[in-house]
Amino acid sequence: MTMSIAAKHAKGKSAQDKIFGANAAAVAAAAKYGKDAVTNATIGAILDEDEKLVCLPTVEEVFRGLSTNEMIAYAPISGLPEYLDCVLTAAFGNSRPEGYIAAVATAGGTGAIHHAIWNYTDNGDTVLCSDWYWGAYKVLCQDMGRNFTTYKMLDENNKFNLPALKEKVDELLAKQDNLLYLLNTPAHNPTGYSLSGEDMDGVLAILKEAAVPGKNIVFFLDVAYIDYAGEKEEVRKIFKKLSGLPANILCIVGYSMSKGFTMYGQRTGAMIGVSSDKSVIDEFAAINQYTSRATWSNINRPAMRTLATIYSDPELLAKVCAERDYYYQMIKARADLFAKEAEECGLPMLPYVAGFFLSIPAKNPDAICEKLHEDNIFAVPLAAGVRIAVCAVPLKKIKGMAVKVNAAMQAVGE
Amino acid sequence: MTMSIAAKHAKGKSAQDKIFGANAAAVAAAAKYGKDAVTNATIGAILDEDEKLVCLPTVEEVFRGLSTNEMIAYAPISGLPEYLDCVLTAAFGNSRPEGYIAAVATAGGTGAIHHAIWNYTDNGDTVLCSDWYWGAYKVLCQDMGRNFTTYKMLDENNKFNLPALKEKVDELLAKQDNLLYLLNTPAHNPTGYSLSGEDMDGVLAILKEAAVPGKNIVFFLDVAYIDYAGEKEEVRKIFKKLSGLPANILCIVGYSMSKGFTMYGQRTGAMIGVSSDKSVIDEFAAINQYTSRATWSNINRPAMRTLATIYSDPELLAKVCAERDYYYQMIKARADLFAKEAEECGLPMLPYVAGFFLSIPAKNPDAICEKLHEDNIFAVPLAAGVRIAVCAVPLKKIKGMAVKVNAAMQAVGE
Numbered sequence: 001m002t003m004s005i006a007a008k009h010a011k012g013k014s015a016q017d018k019i020f021g022a023n024a025a026a027v028a029a030a031a032k033y034g035k036d037a038v039t040n041a042t043i044g045a046i047l048d049e050d051e052k053l054v055c056l057p058t059v060e061e062v063f064r065g066l067s068t069n070e071m072i073a074y075a076p077i078s079g080l081p082e083y084l085d086c087v088l089t090a091a092f093g094n095s096r097p098e099g100y101i102a103a104v105a106t107a108g109g110t111g112a113i114h115h116a117i118w119n120y121t122d123n124g125d126t127v128l129c130s131d132w133y134w135g136a137y138k139v140l141c142q143d144m145g146r147n148f149t150t151y152k153m154l155d156e157n158n159k160f161n162l163p164a165l166k167e168k169v170d171e172l173l174a175k176q177d178n179l180l181y182l183l184n185t186p187a188h189n190p191t192g193y194s195l196s197g198e199d200m201d202g203v204l205a206i207l208k209e210a211a212v213p214g215k216n217i218v219f220f221l222d223v224a225y226i227d228y229a230g231e232k233e234e235v236r237k238i239f240k241k242l243s244g245l246p247a248n249i250l251c252i253v254g255y256s257m258s259k260g261f262t263m264y265g266q267r268t269g270a271m272i273g274v275s276s277d278k279s280v281i282d283e284f285a286a287i288n289q290y291t292s293r294a295t296w297s298n299i300n301r302p303a304m305r306t307l308a309t310i311y312s313d314p315e316l317l318a319k320v321c322a323e324r325d326y327y328y329q330m331i332k333a334r335a336d337l338f339a340k341e342a343e344e345c346g347l348p349m350l351p352y353v354a355g356f357f358l359s360i361p362a363k364n365p366d367a368i369c370e371k372l373h374e375d376n377i378f379a380v381p382l383a384a385g386v387r388i389a390v391c392a393v394p395l396k397k398i399k400g401m402a403v404k405v406n407a408a409m410q411a412v413g414e
Numbered sequence: 415m416t417m418s419i420a421a422k423h424a425k426g427k428s429a430q431d432k433i434f435g436a437n438a439a440a441v442a443a444a445a446k447y448g449k450d451a452v453t454n455a456t457i458g459a460i461l462d463e464d465e466k467l468v469c470l471p472t473v474e475e476v477f478r479g480l481s482t483n484e485m486i487a488y489a490p491i492s493g494l495p496e497y498l499d500c501v502l503t504a505a506f507g508n509s510r511p512e513g514y515i516a517a518v519a520t521a522g523g524t525g526a527i528h529h530a531i532w533n534y535t536d537n538g539d540t541v542l543c544s545d546w547y548w549g550a551y552k553v554l555c556q557d558m559g560r561n562f563t564t565y566k567m568l569d570e571n572n573k574f575n576l577p578a579l580k581e582k583v584d585e586l587l588a589k590q591d592n593l594l595y596l597l598n599t600p601a602h603n604p605t606g607y608s609l610s611g612e613d614m615d616g617v618l619a620i621l622k623e624a625a626v627p628g629k630n631i632v633f634f635l636d637v638a639y640i641d642y643a644g645e646k647e648e649v650r651k652i653f654k655k656l657s658g659l660p661a662n663i664l665c666i667v668g669y670s671m672s673k674g675f676t677m678y679g680q681r682t683g684a685m686i687g688v689s690s691d692k693s694v695i696d697e698f699a700a701i702n703q704y705t706s707r708a709t710w711s712n713i714n715r716p717a718m719r720t721l722a723t724i725y726s727d728p729e730l731l732a733k734v735c736a737e738r739d740y741y742y743q744m745i746k747a748r749a750d751l752f753a754k755e756a757e758e759c760g761l762p763m764l765p766y767v768a769g770f771f772l773s774i775p776a777k778n779p780d781a782i783c784e785k786l787h788e789d790n791i792f793a794v795p796l797a798a799g800v801r802i803a804v805c806a807v808p809l810k811k812i813k814g815m816a817v818k819v820n821a822a823m824q825a826v827g828e
Binding site for chain 2: 002003004005006007008009010011013014015017020045053055060063064068069071072073074075076077107108110111114118119120121122123125136139140142143144178216218247248250258262263264265266267277279280283286287289290291293294295296297298299300301302
């Protein structure tokens with residue numbers, strides 16, 4: 001007989017993480033057939049052309065150069081003050097929105113999403129996201145007793161689907177007082193799509209219209225991939241649009257050091273609240289600090305100090321930006337080649353602008369990924385298609401991949 | 415007008431952390447009067463006799479010697495397998511209980527408590543702890559919508575108060591199906607008390623009697639200070655007593671690297687489930703991994719690798735143990751001197767066995783701490799008394815401190 005002593009709400013939870021699972025299969029194949037024979041397109045981290053995990057050299061130098069105290073001491077619950085200051089520059093660049101702003105350190109980007117869901121929705125509320133989404137979003141909602149629903153992200157012309165968004169926003173706000181809307185842009189995981197300035201104007205117009213008195217909208221902008229999204233200041237222009245929103249729309253920008261500083265395992269990020277209303281931001285700082293104390297107590301001090309050190313020294317910052325740009329170009333070249341070959345062979349592919357991943361829409365993603373194992377190609381099956389991590393696959397292995405994906409799709413009857 | 419857009423359950427939360435607040439006052443006084451004139455007994459970290467933050471040298475050497483990959487890569491959601499293996503030895507020593515055991519990596523000890531509260535109690539349930547407790551316990555419960563109640567920890571003879579515990583256990587289980595009981599031992603924060611083997615037998619007898627069919631008890635043993643609690647194997651003997659408990663009693667041991675490895679800011683710990691029932695441990699591994707994915711995604715890889723490296727090499731481990739013992743003796747000498755002077759001047763003090771803190775029972779802890787500021791002594795006011803961090807105060811500043819605390823108590827009319 002199976003015994004359970006979990007709380008009622010926690011019974012039966014379990015998740016086989018498809019990303020970690022697909023990666024494990026690729027690692028096993030590499031052990032069997034040799035690394036050169038295997039294409040592991042599952043990993044959400046930059047591997048160079050020799051398939052070595054990339055660490056930005058200047059970031060490593062600063063981190064390893066920290067004093068013992070900085071390496072081991074506790075940080076304040078909300079984060080090191082110098083970090084909370086510098087992370088605004090790291091996130092916003094020259095496009096810092098006007099209004100009241102506060103930051104709270106979090107355990108990577110995931111931690112920022114955790115706090116936003118916990119503190120801005122109630123048990124049973126529904127969180128909104130696009131139908132192409134990072135799977136963890138749903139796990140976060142489910143673990144906290146929130147529902148998760150999606151709108152169709154792209155219309156039949158592969159343009160951002162504002163009417164679909166509007167319909168869902170209105171539908172949800174008819175039923176609940178607070179709506180949390182998760183939007184991952186620029187360089188969206190898993191498609192590589194970035195909203196244009198016009199798209200963003202459209203999104204904000206929908207939110208403003210929906211935010212009638214008595215209703216609150218929390219617009220969570222997940223910018224985990226912004227540092228590989230294109231020209232630094234250009235991709236940040238969207239932030240200026242967050243100025244002057246009504247007081248019942250709070251924007252939270254989720255920033256992560258995982259990708260931008262290649263410090264994945266150090267678990268450091270921030271949630272940045274932007275509002276035209278001081279009391280909304282005071283509340284933001286207070287309730288999220290409280291939840292930090294009640295979740296992880298405080299955040300990795302040396303990682304925070306690393307960002308603060310780099311952003312306090314223009315020379316160091318210039319070096320980090322140059323190093324990042326080198327890898328941005330490396331990823332771009334891979335995506336460009338895949339896109340070119342996809343077009344040539346007629347493989348459908350979602351509109352990729354930038355970022356670690358691109359996606360192939362499909363009805364049977366699991367079957368396709370399974371079929372690709374015969375070619376020793378490993379990708380991640382999502383609900384609506386197949387995700388390919390161009391961040392992790394060297395150019396020589398990208399070559400010919402689109403054709404093989406196309407063949408696998410046909411083989412399974414897509 | 416004050417605007418709030420927090421979820422209903424999250425409105426109005428805020429916590430001035432008294433520990434961080436008292437520390438800030440001490441830092442300000444040191445800046446004004448000079449470091450030598452100020453006694454900062456607020457810090458929960460080891461400072462040496464020169465008031466320098468201590469890092470165990472071998473721990474630092476191993477950590478700094480890690481490869482770039484280990485420093486920056488993501489870890490699996492549940493934790494590095496080698497860490498999850500070695501942390502059992504780190505926690506249990508030669509006293510590993512019989513039964514089914516699984517570990518899940520957490521963000522320090524706090525993260526382990528977070529998951530235990532979240533997954534083993536329901537909204538509105540009440541969590542049980544002693545009346546002397548680390549303040550964060552209550553914040554964790556409150557943030558997650560759980561009530562927090564206490565029993566009187568010590569009886570009139572300063573012995574562990576089993577009848578008071580039994581009364582509360584029975585009272586709570588009459589009202590709810592799951593009871594989470596948080597017990598911090600050995601080297602209890604904030605008193606330095608350690609339960610004897612007999613005390614622990616008494617606790618387990620109470621829990622076993624109360625765990626009738628249909629009721630579940632989760633016995634959370636917070637051993638954050640175990641590595642400074644006395645002779646290594648001696649203090650671990652309590653774990654053997656966790657063997658063979660009924661299936662409806664799950665024991666969770668909360669282990670932290672913060673103190674034992676002086677890696678406070680690296681935020682790494684583990685929750686270790688012990689049960690006589692395989693399905694209870696399978697569930698433990700599944701639901702806590704799930705909540706990790708939904709809270710912080712994964713845990714600091716280099717800190718986990720540091721523990722695994724040390725515990726895989728007997729020579730390294732022997733060095734770490736010797737280094738720890740040196741500081742254990744340093745703390746013990748400070749506590750012994752304080753206790754001796756307290757006895758001489760008639761200052762009441764709770765029974766200290768070992769650990770970072772000792773406590774003075776009092777009715778007006780805030781007033782006493784305030785009064786002590788006139789002597790440039792800074793301690794932490796708790797609900798039931800004053801906490802003094804002997805881990806952080808050099809022996810020369812301990813000398814005379816008990817007399818001053820006694821004078822402050824009399825001055826405020828205790």
